[in-house]
Amino acid sequence: MLEVRGLSAAYGKAQVLFELDFVAHAGEVLALLGRNGAGKSTALKRIMGLLPPRTGEIRFGGARIDALPPFRIARLGLGYVPEERRIFTDLSVRENLEVGRQPPRDGAAHWTPDRLFELFPNLGRMQDRLGGRMSGGEQQMLAVARTLMGNPRAILLDEPAEGLAPIVVEQVALAIRELKAQGLCVLLCEQNLHFARQLADRACLLEQGRIRASGTLEAVESLYAMV
Amino acid sequence: MTAASVLLQFLNGLASASSLFLVAAGLSLIFGVTRIVNFAHGSLFMLGMYAAVALAPYVGFWWSVPLAALAVGALGAVLEALLLRRLYAAPELLQLLATFALVLIIKDFALWAWGPEDLLGPRAPGLEGAVAIAGSRFPEYDVFLIACGPIVLAALWQLLRRTRWGTLVRAATQDRDMANALGVDQRHLFGSVFALGALLAGLGGALQIPREPATLAIDLQVISDAFVVVVVGGLGSIPGAFLAALLIGEIKAFCIGLGFSEFTLAVEFVVMAIVLVLRPWGLLGQMPAPVRGAGAHEPAFALPSRGALQALVAVALALCVVPLLSGGYTLVLLTDILLFALFAVSLHFLMGPGGMLSFGHAAYFGLGAYGAGLLLLKAETSMGLALLAAPLFAVFAAVVFGWFCVRLSGVYLAMLTLAFAQITWSVVYQWDAFTGGSNGLIGIWPAGWLSGKTAYYYVTLATSLAGIAAMWRVLYAPFGYALRAGRDSPLRADAIGIDVRAQQWAGFVFAGLFAGIAGALYAFSKGSISPEALAVPRSVDGLVMVLLGGLHTLTGPVWGAALFTWLQDSVARGFDYWRAVIGAVILLLVIAVPGGLGSILRARSSR
Structure with missing residues (x-):
């Protein structure tokens, strides 16, 4: 579903990603594991078209997306949930969802606000609350829900559990499992092994902008402990 | 001053606040979404005036107003698509420069099309008279203008709060990259916002023609008034612009009413200076979100190389001998x-x-x-x-x-x-x-x-x-x-x-x-x-x-x-239209050489 070949990225003259290769399939969770600064977030931004294109090829559903602007990529059914969540703080929960809304898509679940409120009951109880008045956990759920309003076929999640209370982490994990069961492809950036272990089918270990290892989570896990 | 004259001055203030608000609202809307400070906004107002004066003999005053506004709105859409769209990623100052260039070009266009003389507009049919208020006569048309401000405010409010377009505009105002990543096509959004802002400016200008003649000098006058209103109200805040337009309209009206008319040129700027010192983001504005990564992109000034210094010394020496060769x-x-x-x-x-x-x-x-x-x-x-x-x-x-x-x-x-x-x-x-x-x-x-x-x-x-x-x-x-x-x-x-x-x-x-x-x-x-x-x-x-x-x-x-x-x-x-030539040169340079002339020299001299 999502195919990355020889992906590089740089901020100015400082190269931060070197020749990444990986493939994520429908109905699976692929974890990109790595410490702070390994290049996980940069890889997601690069896939989403938020950084200027450099070398490398990115295919989504068979089509090249590496030179497309972000909104085109989103309209192909690739969703992105950034690490900082970037909720629209002046907009209510419903309005935040409205920004993410796209027409129904063949081969993907069709999300409506009401269905999302079933997945995240908390959000249903605060539909008119402004994004800026929500807790970190609520914002995280809203960020995921907002991206799902685009009826994505694949979704990029950047450390969704970071800084959240354990009970909220549990809810987020539950939601991701539910999405996976519906056949969504999930690319999960994570440095928390415990969280990744609950969800990931396969993993790539990212170290200083390069893929150190990839394979089953168990295989990668032992290496991760050493870096 | 009697109570009746206070009331009249108050109404005068309300009437001028209306057109001030229309221009400022458009400016604020455009700035909020595109982050472009549109210096040409006063020029669009001026075009609205001239267009309405030109159209009125053919279609009558009441049709000339919406037609002029629509024409200016359409021009806004064209300008956005042909020019500004290329500049969203450019540094803020380059965008400013491009809109300065538009000021020059539009002014000379108006000079070419309508000549240097002030043009008097028609009076508004049906509203030529005056109503008696507290024993004095107050123009009916000004009563109509007083109503226009709140009507436009309410319409804009509905548009921004109740439509999907408005929701997307507010989202993009706050975080355009995120909106982009959620599938929002910024080109359409920015284009429509710019067109709407231009339309409001044109409307403000067209509505003004029964009150004052269309003149070439009004562009910079209006833009500096509109800047003041937008900044006092808070950049990007429409209700703030309304409040500030009222405040400034009233203060100016009372300055004239109390016989300090010479003070009107400065008074709004005094108000702005006071507001900015007390509330740095304006009456209803919020502290702007920090631009991500700003500063990181500013290239350092390298020490000039030995060759560059020698070249500069050579230029200085050449300047010293010029009087010997030429006078x-x-x-x-x-x-x-x-x-x-x-x-x-x-x-x-x-x-x-x-x-x-x-x-x-x-x-x-x-x-x-x-x-x-x-x-x-x-x-x-x-x-x-x-x-x-x-x-x-x-x-x-x-x-x-x-x-x-x-x-x-x-x-x-x-x-x-x-x-x-x-x-x-x-x-x-x-x-x-x-x-x-x-x-x-x-x-x-x-x-x-x-x-x-x-x-x-x-x-x-x-x-x-x-x-x-x-x-x-x-x-x-x-x-x-x-x-x-x-x-x-x-x-x-x-x-x-x-x-x-x-x-x-x-x-x-x-x-x-x-x-x-x-x-x-x-x-x-x-x-x-x-x-x-x-x-x-x-x-x-x-x-x-x-x-x-x-x-x-x-x-x-x-x-x-x-x-x-x-x-x-x-x-x-x-050449009479030299401003337009300079404007065109600036636009060409902005698009072709975004780093400025110095960057060509630098590119030549580095490696």
Whole structure:
């Protein structure tokens, strides 16, 4: 579903990603594991078209997306949930969802606000609350829900559990499992092994902008402990 | 003043607040979403006026208003698609420069299409009469205008709160990258916002024609009013713009009503200065979200290479021998170029390394010029003393104004510099007894031994080169580094013990000093000065010079000043529409050479 070949990225003259290769399939969770600064977030931004294109090829559903602007990529059914969540703080929960809304898509679940409120009951109880008045956990759920309003076929999640209370982490994990069961492809950036272990089918270990290892989570896990 | 006349003044204030609000709302909307400060917004208002005056004889007044508004809106959509769309990723200042260029082009278009005379519009059929209010007569049309403001406010509010388009606009105002990543096509959104903003400006202009004639000078007048309203209300806040339009409309109306009409030119800027000092983000504005990664993209000023220094010395030497080869016109032009280069470099010092955008740098230039004139004519000092002491006028103003300005940043700071410049201008313009008012001062000639063109050229050459060299040298002194640190990362600079505000204040005064020197040189080279020396267009000239040359280059402003002064001088001689030519050149450069002229030289010289 999502195919990355020889992906590089740089901020100015400082190269931060070197020749990444990986493939994520429908109905699976692929974890990109790595410490702070390994290049996980940069890889997601690069896939989403938020950084200027450099070398490398990115295919989504068979089509090249590496030179497309972000909104085109989103309209192909690739969703992105950034690490900082970037909720629209002046907009209510419903309005935040409205920004993410796209027409129904063949081969993907069709999300409506009401269905999302079933997945995240908390959000249903605060539909008119402004994004800026929500807790970190609520914002995280809203960020995921907002991206799902685009009826994505694949979704990029950047450390969704970071800084959240354990009970909220549990809810987020539950939601991701539910999405996976519906056949969504999930690319999960994570440095928390415990969280990744609950969800990931396969993993790539990212170290200083390069893929150190990839394979089953168990295989990668032992290496991760050493870096 | 009786209660009835208070009521009438109050209603007058409401009526003028309406059209002020229409323009300001469009400006605020455009800024909120696209982050572009549209200097051409007043020009769109002017086009709305002319279009309505031109259409009214054919379709009648009531049809001419919506048609003119739609035409200006359509023009806005075209401008956005052809020009601004290429500039969203460009630095803020380049966008400003492009909209300045539009001001020039639109003004000359109106001159070409409708001529230099003021055009009187028709009266509004059905609303020609007056209603009796508290024993006085109040025009019916003004009652209609009073209603227009709240109606448009309510319509905009509904549009922004109740439609998907409005939700997307508000989302993109806050975080356009995120909206983009959620599938929102910014081109359509920005294009439609720009068209709507232009439509509102055109509507404001068209509605104004029964009250005042269409004139070519209204563009800068309206844009500075609209800036004040938007900044006082809070950038991006529509209700804030409404509140501020009411406040300023009322204050102006009462100034006229109480017999202080000469104070109206400055009063709104005084209000703005007070509001910005008390509430730096305006009445209903919020602190702007920090732009991600700003500063990181600003290339450092490298120390000029040995070759570059040798080239500069060669240019200076060549300038020294010019009088031996040529005289007359060339020397006059070069004198102008040199003193404007000094002015441009001082503005560059403030904007580039200082990171403080100024829309009012001409104030310091003009104060230097007036200082020289006043010392010579009123204090009857010698020319030498006048030339030496005149820049102190500019320094004094920079100390006072700078103290306020460095408390703000970004566009707000720029607006405050504009406010102070406008206040200075209106004082000079109205103080007939002392400054000569609109006539200015004449008879400011240099002493006998400098009266020749050649001698004065050498004085200008020596002073300008010394000033420019001093400013460049300071860039690589600890003070220059501290200024740049404060620009790139105020918090980190603070944390390593730099008093950012104090450094900026000092930088502000330093730049003001050299602008004042340039102004004093200017006064003696022309022999006379008028308030134009410190008016907004002169500040704009300075910005154009700096941006043409390239903000992130060292020598760029010098080349920009040379090109601009030469263009202005040579094109203006033979062609009525020289402003449009300059505007077109600017647009071409902005699109083709976004780094400015200096960047070409730099690209050549590096490796």
